Amino acid sequence: MDFELSDELKDFRKMVREFALSEFTSEVARKRDFEESYPDDLRIKSLQKGIIDFANPWKTMVAIEELCRVDAGLGISVTVPYFGAEVIMLFGNDAQKEKYLSEVNKGKKMMGLAVTEPGGGSDVAANKTEAVKSGNKYILNGSKMFITNGQIADFFVMLARTSKADSTKKHRGMSTFIVESKFKGFSSNKLEGKLGVRATNTAELILNNIEVPEENLIGEEGKGFYYIMTFFNISRVFVAAQAIGVAQGALDRTLEYLKNNAPSGEMQNEHVQFTLSDMATRIEAARLLMYKAASYLFQFKPNPTITSMAKGYASETAVFASEKAMELTGLYGLSGDLERYFRDAKIMEIWEGTSEVEKLIIARMLEKESDSSE
Amino acid sequence: MNDDLKLMKETVRDFSTKNIENIALKIEREGIDKDLLKKLAEQGFLGATAPQEYGGAELDNASYRAILEELSSFSPSVGVLVFLYNSIASKLLKKGKAGEYLKEILSGESTLGFGYGEILEGYGNSTETKGSDGRTILKRDVIFPTAKKFIVLDDTGENLILANGKIKGAENKKSLGIRGLGISDVLIETSGAETLGNRSDIVKAIEDSSLEIAAIYLGIIKGSLNKAIDYAKVRTTFDHFLKDYSPVAFSLSSLRAEEELLRSYIYESDADFSGGLSALIFSESLSKRATKQALQTHGGYGYLEDFGVEKFYRDAMTISTMLFRGRRDRKRLSEEVFGTEAGNL
Ligand SMILES: Cc1cc2nc3c(=O)[nH]c(=O)nc-3n(C[C@H](O)[C@H](O)[C@H](O)COP(=O)(O)OP(=O)(O)OC[C@H]3O[C@@H](n4cnc5c(N)ncnc54)[C@H](O)[C@@H]3O)c2cc1C
Numbered sequence: 209m210d211f212e213l214s215d216e217l218k219d220f221r222k223m224v225r226e227f228a229l230s231e232f233t234s235e236v237a238r239k240r241d242f243e244e245s246y247p248d249d250l251r252i253k254s255l256q257k258g259i260i261d262f263a264n265p266w267k268t269m270v271a272i273e274e275l276c277r278v279d280a281g282l283g284i285s286v287t288v289p290y291f292g293a294e295v296i297m298l299f300g301n302d303a304q305k306e307k308y309l310s311e312v313n314k315g316k317k318m319m320g321l322a323v324t325e326p327g328g329g330s331d332v333a334a335n336k337t338e339a340v341k342s343g344n345k346y347i348l349n350g351s352k353m354f355i356t357n358g359q360i361a362d363f364f365v366m367l368a369r370t371s372k373a374d375s376t377k378k379h380r381g382m383s384t385f386i387v388e389s390k391f392k393g394f395s396s397n398k399l400e401g402k403l404g405v406r407a408t409n410t411a412e413l414i415l416n417n418i419e420v421p422e423e424n425l426i427g428e429e430g431k432g433f434y435y436i437m438t439f440f441n442i443s444r445v446f447v448a449a450q451a452i453g454v455a456q457g458a459l460d461r462t463l464e465y466l467k468n469n470a471p472s473g474e475m476q477n478e479h480v481q482f483t484l485s486d487m488a489t490r491i492e493a494a495r496l497l498m499y500k501a502a503s504y505l506f507q508f509k510p511n512p513t514i515t516s517m518a519k520g521y522a523s524e525t526a527v528f529a530s531e532k533a534m535e536l537t538g539l540y541g542l543s544g545d546l547e548r549y550f551r552d553a554k555i556m557e558i559w560e561g562t563s564e565v566e567k568l569i570i571a572r573m574l575e576k577e578s579d580s581s582e
Numbered sequence: 583m584n585d586d587l588k589l590m591k592e593t594v595r596d597f598s599t600k601n602i603e604n605i606a607l608k609i610e611r612e613g614i615d616k617d618l619l620k621k622l623a624e625q626g627f628l629g630a631t632a633p634q635e636y637g638g639a640e641l642d643n644a645s646y647r648a649i650l651e652e653l654s655s656f657s658p659s660v661g662v663l664v665f666l667y668n669s670i671a672s673k674l675l676k677k678g679k680a681g682e683y684l685k686e687i688l689s690g691e692s693t694l695g696f697g698y699g700e701i702l703e704g705y706g707n708s709t710e711t712k713g714s715d716g717r718t719i720l721k722r723d724v725i726f727p728t729a730k731k732f733i734v735l736d737d738t739g740e741n742l743i744l745a746n747g748k749i750k751g752a753e754n755k756k757s758l759g760i761r762g763l764g765i766s767d768v769l770i771e772t773s774g775a776e777t778l779g780n781r782s783d784i785v786k787a788i789e790d791s792s793l794e795i796a797a798i799y800l801g802i803i804k805g806s807l808n809k810a811i812d813y814a815k816v817r818t819t820f821d822h823f824l825k826d827y828s829p830v831a832f833s834l835s836s837l838r839a840e841e842e843l844l845r846s847y848i849y850e851s852d853a854d855f856s857g858g859l860s861a862l863i864f865s866e867s868l869s870k871r872a873t874k875q876a877l878q879t880h881g882g883y884g885y886l887e888d889f890g891v892e893k894f895y896r897d898a899m900t901i902s903t904m905l906f907r908g909r910r911d912r913k914r915l916s917e918e919v920f921g922t923e924a925g926n927l
Contacts (some may be wrong), residue, residue: 233698238755242755251720326881328818328819329881329882330820330881331819331820334819334820336820341660353882354882365790399886401886401887401888402885402886402887403885403886403887403892403895403896413828471681476927477909477927478927479909479912479925527874531870531899532905534899534902535902535903535908538725538903538908539698539699539903541903542757542758542765542766542900542903542904543723550758550899551896552608554874554877555885557878558878558881558882558885559882560885562878563878563880564827564829564830564878567829581654
């Protein structure tokens with residue numbers, strides 16, 4: 209057992225940190241947060257500087273953590289143009305990979321993943337969007353809610369129902385499609401007024417008789433639910449990385465305040481010391497869980513229990529650490545950058561499986577595993 | 583709770599559903615407007631406890647707390663404004679021109695902002711510069727930066743003054759919470775300012791207001807839990823209402839139970855041993871837990887301002903950094919409990 213990252217990854221981490229510190233300044237972060245505008249310039253720069261390397265999942269995870277450590281809104285914005293790519297990578301055909309993924313990898317296109325609907329996000333099988341086969345096309349109708357990159361992505365991996373829900377096995381009969389935003393019948397409304405991660409773009413998608421060519425069906429008809437769940441088992445490791453970044457950044461900035469800006473003697477107070485120790489311990493535990501989940505996953509032996517534990521615990525830690533940071537820094541935190549961490553952190557407990565959903569998954573897996581345990 | 587108090591609460595609630603609920607989002611985005619100030623003044627809320635000669639209503643403490651609770655359950659910003667006017671301004675603006683100004687703000691004619699560091703720490707937090715003609719200009723973080731006059735500490739850091747000030751120009755930033763009032767830098771003109779007293783007066787005003795701050799928290803707790811409980815009754819996932827899932831039901835109902843305990847304490851706390859600190863410390867932590875759970879219960883919708891629940895999450899934290907002085911208040915409670923110096927290290 210070795211708890212160290214490779215030297216290559218350590219160097220990479222350092223490079224990403226330097227990039228984030230020089231590019232994600234307070235001014236830029238505040239401006240994007242205030243305006244709720246997407247930082248396309250930073251997306252391009254991060255590609256050019258080699259910060260983003262989606263062929264290498266370890267690097268991706270490390271990059272997400274380090275970027276979100278300096279600012280989550282900006283960090284997520286530059287790493288989210290590939291959101292959903294794994295669905296095509298794992299289940300798509302060569303033509304789809306060539307046509308869609310390679311463009312995304314080059315930074316020429318952006319994508320998104322459209323699963324959640326106004327009527328429900330946790331209960332994916334309750335999806336209502338319909339895809340009806342007609343000749344060599346599918347006709348899609350419905351709407352999707354809270355879709356990241358909703359207004360700026362060129363295409364989406366989208367979940368839709370291709371056959372009527374069977375009341376006992378609702379997750380059957382769902383399929384995934386590649387839907388381009390320029391297809392006729394596609395429209396989107398930007399959702400404004402988010403609590404945090406305001407640099408990211410979020411929209412509601414309206415699908416009005418969209419014609420999707422049959423070659424845009426990903427994998428097999430009827431397996432969409434399974435593809436999406438497989439995807440979440442991957443992406444949750446990256447959400448853990450976002451959350452750990454936020455938590456670590458909150459701790460960094462709290463320490464910076466205590467050392468440089470606080471009234472003297474503040475660091476010597478035991479209440480302060482115990483709070484810091486608590487923050488650091490939880491962050492370390494969350495990171496270890498994430499490494500464990502990642503090492504299973506990146507060796508193609510995913511462990512959904514550990515993945516959900518990592519995502520759930522890391523998000524809770526982000527919320528905890530950002531809250532404690534506010535308490536320890538007072539006016540400094542309220543009028544500076546730390547209040548943004550507090551607002552950003554809360555999304556971690558909501559997207560890609562709420563904390564409650566992670567707990568349901570863990571319990572279900574425990575039940576299953578205890579049947580087959582030695 | 584006696585009938586008078588119940589009636590008072592109903593009155594404030596009626597007022598709030600008519601005049602605040604429908605514009606709650608607007609208050610968050612654009613601030614409390616003159617029209618609302620006027621209505622709050624007409625109802626006697628702005629000067630709930632102030633003497634009648636200044637246009638106040640001279641209500642008792644329980645009624646005042648009821649007003650704070652009910653208003654805050656719709657808009658914590660409005661609750662905080664009423665608190666600042668009653669628990670601070672009415673105590674500090676007494677004589678002469680200051681007294682005249684108190685009348686103006688209690689009638690909703692004029693507005694008053696408050697130095698932020700002054701309230702939090704009993705000191706002015708920022709820099710001073712000299713104007714071209716040698717006048718002293720202070721740059722201060724204040725609550726309600728669009729107000730006409732401000733209560734801040736002067737350049738010596740010892741005297742409280744009532745002074746004119748101007749907002750420094752729209753900075754690219756919203757405050758974390760109480761956005762209906764806002765928090766920002768202003769430039770304070772010290773010449774011609776009225777002296778009101780010294781820094782210990784504002785510290786004392788806040789220290790004497792533990793139960794009133796707790797009443798604001800109580801409103802935040804109530805407002806956020808109301809929303810979450812309503813939502814859990816109508817939202818379904820996996821073919822069941824959220825309320826039917828034990829974790830959702832248990833957490834919301836136990837938070838509500840804690841809210842009820844806090845309420846009875848706040849309105850019947852004559853026997854309080856700590857000058858209200860127990861209620862303050864309990865309500866501060868409960869408000870954070872309740873608002874977090876209320877937001878979470880709304881899922882993705884909770885993260886957007888339209889649902890009016892995330893503001894409680896922001897406001898609970900903001901008020902906690904602004905009016906509750908974490909460690910200092912805990913230390914005061916410790917000293918009460920130990921009967922001697924405690925919790926210094
Ligand atoms: C900023 C933002 C960006 C997003 N980006 C995307 C995106 O790119 N693509 C996408 O598809 N989705 C996206 N989402 C949606 C997100 O994944 C959902 O909001 C999330 O899955 C929760 O779904 P919901 O909002 O419908 O909440 P609901 O499912 O209605 O849940 C409400 C609450 O009930 C709880 N709950 C539900 N069922 C149970 C149960 N059985 N037991 C106990 N508690 C339960 C939930 O945990 C939650 O607290 C985004 C959301 C936001 C806010």
